[in-house]
Amino acid sequence: MAVPELTNTKSPRVKAAKRLAKRAFRERDRAFLAEGPQAVREALSSPGVVTELFATADAEARHGDIVAAARAAGVPVFGASGEVMSELAQTVTPQGLLAVCRFVHVPLAEAVPPGTGLVAVLTHVRDPGNAGTVLRTADAAGADAVVFTDASVDPYNGKCVRASAGSLFHLPVVTGTPVADAVARLKSAGLRVFAADGSAEGTLDDVDLSGPAAWLFGNEAWGLPKDVLELADEVVRVPIYGRAESLNLATAAAVCLYASARAQRAASPEG
Amino acid sequence: MAVPELTNTKSPRVKAAKRLAKRAFRERDRAFLAEGPQAVREALSSPGVVTELFATADAEARHGDIVAAARAAGVPVFGASGEVMSELAQTVTPQGLLAVCRFVHVPLAEAVPPGTGLVAVLTHVRDPGNAGTVLRTADAAGADAVVFTDASVDPYNGKCVRASAGSLFHLPVVTGTPVADAVARLKSAGLRVFAADGSAEGTLDDVDLSGPAAWLFGNEAWGLPKDVLELADEVVRVPIYGRAESLNLATAAAVCLYASARAQRAASPEG
Structure with a gap:
């Protein structure tokens, strides 16, 4: 991993991402979460949308192409322990990839x-x-x-x-x-x-x-x-x-x- | 109610219905559960399909027509306490009506x-x-x-x-x-x-x-x-x-x- 793994579920970065599960925080930060390899891949295909990527070591091994694409686009990639990913993810079986994305809607x-x-x-x-x-x-x-x-x-x-x-x-x-x-x-x-x-x-x-x-x-x-x-x-x-x-x-x-x-x-x- | 209310979740009748949540028991008894007013009404529209109806007092008050239709068709109706209905129902907010039905499939x-x-x-x-x-x-x-x-x-x-x-x-x-x-x-x-x-x-x-x-x-x-x-x-x-x-x-x-x-x-x- 290029960055040290986040293992503390109370770290400010994890808490900042997790609160995007609530609409009020999404509105404030104009940001939301996209979870799982398919959503993250599609998000990365729109330049400038993904602002942070969290990946477990397992997911990085399985989806190296997605993590590499994020890095190539200048997106900061954070290693996440299984515990941190469970804290962030909203599905019961998180697939180990979670992106913070800018709002994409248009007028x-x-x-x-x-x-x-x-x-x-x-x-x-x-x-x-x-x-x-x-x-x-x-x-x-x-x-x-x-x-x-x-x-x-x-x-x-x-x-x-x-x-x-x-x-x-x-x-x-x-x-x-x-x-x-x-x-x-x-x-x-x-x-x-x-x-x-x-x-x-x-x-x-x-x-x-x-x-x-x-x-x-x-x-x-x-x-x-x-x-x-x-x-x-x-x-x-x-x-x-x-x-x-x-x-x-x-x-x-x-x-x-x-x-x-x-x-x-x-x-x-x-x- | 025409019959005394079932309040014991361990009673044989309740246990016999509850186990129909499992496929093996459905196959053995050739019976299954239909839950909620819409499903029960539709089941009653096919003669001979419903063999027992469980109804809470609340549901009987709200859906008197369905309970009356069951009685008119000779289906035994059992009053059920809220606790018994929660034990039988598979939804988080059971609507108080649950029918035991005969298999309906055909060759x-x-x-x-x-x-x-x-x-x-x-x-x-x-x-x-x-x-x-x-x-x-x-x-x-x-x-x-x-x-x-x-x-x-x-x-x-x-x-x-x-x-x-x-x-x-x-x-x-x-x-x-x-x-x-x-x-x-x-x-x-x-x-x-x-x-x-x-x-x-x-x-x-x-x-x-x-x-x-x-x-x-x-x-x-x-x-x-x-x-x-x-x-x-x-x-x-x-x-x-x-x-x-x-x-x-x-x-x-x-x-x-x-x-x-x-x-x-x-x-x-x-x-």
Whole structure:
């Protein structure tokens, strides 16, 4: 190791990183934690995002390429004892790599320029695992941006970061925006705004999805509030062809986002 | 309450129900537990499935209709103290209703008659939450059956039952079948067998999904083994239009099942 191993869970450096598990400290430091080899690798692929890397000796042996990439990028790498890693990590079986990262979100106007094709908006989504899964799915579906409104969970919550499987670092993410501002911007950028809500009369099968689209996804239990439904150009639901009462949020979002992505590509195959 | 409340967590009746949390006892008794108002309501909608219902006084007050439906169906209802319910329930905040249910799975040939339109097959799926979510999604997409192969998690695992949100009781479920037997039956019933695998060259966009289809979904981490891929008529992946490395299992399954369901309906709209 290039640096002495941190073994004291009470050391100032360990304490400074650990408190980033709390939103108030993340906001103050404008920093968050990314855990595990996949997230750390993706974070390092965006220059200037990772400001510190903690690695156990085991993890350095297993993921020498990641640690080397950090060092090559000038990121300070700290050896961490197993005890220190357990103190920092939020998973039961930490994989020995944990990065302190600068906030990566961007302003709404930057994330949604004119000509944007596909955007996911999370509003009143409360479960960070769901939010991260939708972020990952939006990335897979080729979305241009994901917007977390001010009524949604923090995208930098550790569970959200982990569930996003690196996608937090792949596409522009906006956070803390009032939903009305987000919708206004999306409309002015030329996107049709669809609200996905289980109570809608019309379904995915009834609408033309070939053009630029933004999708509003709501709360896990109760969907979208009336004032948000009224902001949308269309309110649709995923059709239930069988007897299930509903779909879970991440599943419904996957069906909507892929339906848009595939319809857009079918309409302009060279895109 | 019509019956005295069970307050002793060591009583034979409580112990007999509690051990159904373990697969070996489920197999021996050919019975499993369904927890919470939604699952119990759905279980009661299939005659003869529920053999005992445990209800706290609180739950009986909140869900009188469910308890009354059980009594009307001749199901013995046992009052349960909060302590007994906590002993029986697998969730941290049990909702006070728990049913002992008979196994509901059916033979493969019964679940997949000639003319079947859409089937999901889970093989090597290990996480019960994922399996239950796929079952719920298959139900929503109008699948005719869901097959759990002998290399997959037990559909009666408590987490799977909960994640299925009642869908375990909605459509024919097969369990413990060798994957080769399942595929042979699906083909002989006239379905085209698609294997969903992230390593495939072709994608959903390259295949004709308008006909009867079965989808094979594999392990969360490593997908489908080579011998299973070779059984399929076609191996396809969900297209990744963005930078995500992959989709999670339940999300990929949702995209595939809905792509089939929507294509089948577009091909014969009156269906």
